Amino acid sequence: MASAGGPSGVVGISVRPDSSAACLFQKVGARSNSLPGAAPVQVRRCHNKARNGQAIRCAMATGKEQGAVTTASSDQHKGGLRGKLNKVVLAYSGGLDTSVIVPWLRENYGCEVVCFTADVGQGAIELEGLEKKAKASGACQLVVKDLREEFVSEYIYPCLRAGAVYERKYLLGTSMARPVIAKAMVDVAKEVGADAVAHGCTGKGNDQVRFELTFYALNPELKVVAPWREWDITGREDAIEYAKKHNVPVPVSKKSIYSRDRNLWHLSHEGDILEDPANEPKEDMYMMSVAPENAPSEPEYLEIGIIAGVPVSINGRDLSPASLLAELNEIGGKHGIGRIDMVENRLVGMKSRGVYETPGGTIMAAAVRELEALTLDRETMQWKDMVALKYAELVYAGRWFDPLRQSFDAFMENITATTTGSVTLKLYKGSVNVASRKSPYSLYREDISSFENGEIYNQADAEGFIRLYGLPTRVRAMLEKGI
Structure with missing residues (x-):
């Protein structure tokens, strides 16, 4: 399943509805309901306690919307085909699968459905029209949260500092994104009074484990619904048929032949010709980077400033974590950096083949590793590398909130306290080479x-x-x- 996301710059908004009318969420600063074709609504604002200073607003619908919610409320009282839930928070992307899950949850559990979308840097194209899609599918609310800065500072940077790489190549792009999304879902479930959470991950992948272990760790009382492990839908055609039967508009966006997951750290590609490891990836598949042979003929030098094992600046300019990574993605992509083709062992036991684009992350990892060559002694570096292997396994397996990973993190934070300085890298046609290293804590002595x-x-x-x-x-x- 593609990661649930939200529009760039949109602040998370959520409420506990104080009537049975449908809640239609507006972007901060909007004056009226922005849904195309929606009937005029009267807006009554209600305020609950906001988390992290985020604004909370609710628009209560009347007219046609009121009638739609009355049906949902009736479903809530009588339960569904598989049981009874009050309210479910669904990880929502707006694609076919999650659009179909909304009516499926209402039909099978007689519940209200709150769609949740997290912006982890997947891009504006994936975030367009989500409010309209959620409402058309039968959701009572759409909650959107911008998690980009939290994603980089609280998830990516600890892995970067640890040097966590799964099976020699994978920089854990999707693995790091799932716990930040799942944690936000648990928060939203508390805010809206939900008793369950749901996701659209398949029963063959790693993501189902990553989502659900986070749910268990942060709120074991929440019920978890995984439709792909329950329903009779077996493919796209079944999903389209179900959508038509329940009057859910089928997304008209062009279906990619690849299964992709994008966030601020990376873009992954799976499926189609990639399912045969003997096939070389086609060049038109790549979206974040140019082919190395088509990269500029002149090298580019970058100075990356680092404090305590994490990057803080580019060429002397201090940037926020998300802004710094976004800029390195642009620079690295231009030089064809960060392409990885690998066959990996999934947590559920099977092997899978994936192609990853991680331009900014590849640059960051190279810079931190090169600075550690100055600041870490031999024994410390060897132990760090050994712990990093297990650290990566824990993150890949969805055990972000395990005490063991948290203890490893404390170890990594302590031994990289002096990994401070700067590294100048030379970027040229897909390669990243070190040109200079400097640190006030360098253990290198010329004398x-x-x-x-x-x-x-x-x-x-x-x-x-x-x-x-x-x-x-x-x-x-x-x-x-x-x-």
Whole structure:
């Protein structure tokens, strides 16, 4: 399932309705209902306690909308085909699957459906017309939250600082996005008084685990509904037929031959010809980066400022986490950086093939790794690399809120406290190479590393060191030769 998202710059808004009328959410600053073709509505504003200072507003509908909600309210009282739920918060993208899930939840659980959309940087195209689609599908509310800064600072940066990479290549783009979305869903469920949450992940993928482990960790009392594991819909044609039967407008957007997931960190591609690992990806598949051979013929140098293991600036300009990553995506994509083609082991046991574009993330990871070469000693670096492997596995498996990952995070934060300085990188036709490293905490000493003799390191001392260090090797050889 594509990640649920929300329009750029839209503040999250939600309320607990104080009547049975449908709640139609407006963007902050809107003067009236913005739904195309909607009947005029009278607006009564109601205020609940806002989280993180976000505005909360509610428009109460009358007329035709009022009649539509009366039906939903009736469904709520009598229950559904599979049981009874009061209100469900659904991770909503506006595509065919999630549009169909809305009436399916109402039919099978007799509940109100609150659609939730998170903006994690998937782009404006995926976020257009969501309010209209949600209402047309039968939802009583659409809640939108901009999670971009939180996503980068609280999820991406800890993984970056840890050096977490899954199976040698994957920079965990989707794995990091799911817990931030699921956490927001738990918050929204509390705000609107929902007793359940739902997602549109299939029963074959990793995302179902990532969503549900977050739900369990943050609110184990919430019921979880996963329609793909329950319903009889088996494919796109079944979903279209169900939509027509329940008067749900079928999304008219062009169906991609690839399954894609996009956020501020990466863009993934799966399906179609990629299902055969022998097939080379087609160039027209890529969306965030140019082919390296078509990148500029002149290299570009970037100075990345880093404090305590996380980037803070580009060429001396301080930027917010999300702004910094967005800018590096543009620069890296222009130079064809960050393309990865891999076969990975899914958590559920099967192998899958995916192609990932992570231009900005690839640049960030290279910069942090190169600075660590100055600031970490050998033993610390080796332990960090070992812990990073397990850290990546936990994130990939959806165990973001596990005490073990949180403990690993405390370890990473402590040992990278001195990973501060700057790294200058050379970007050229798909490659990222280090040109310069500087840190006030550098463990590199020119007076020690120089080939010239110095006061701290006497080359003659190496003889005794080698004799002692090589003693086990000599003893073994003496035994073999009968000495």
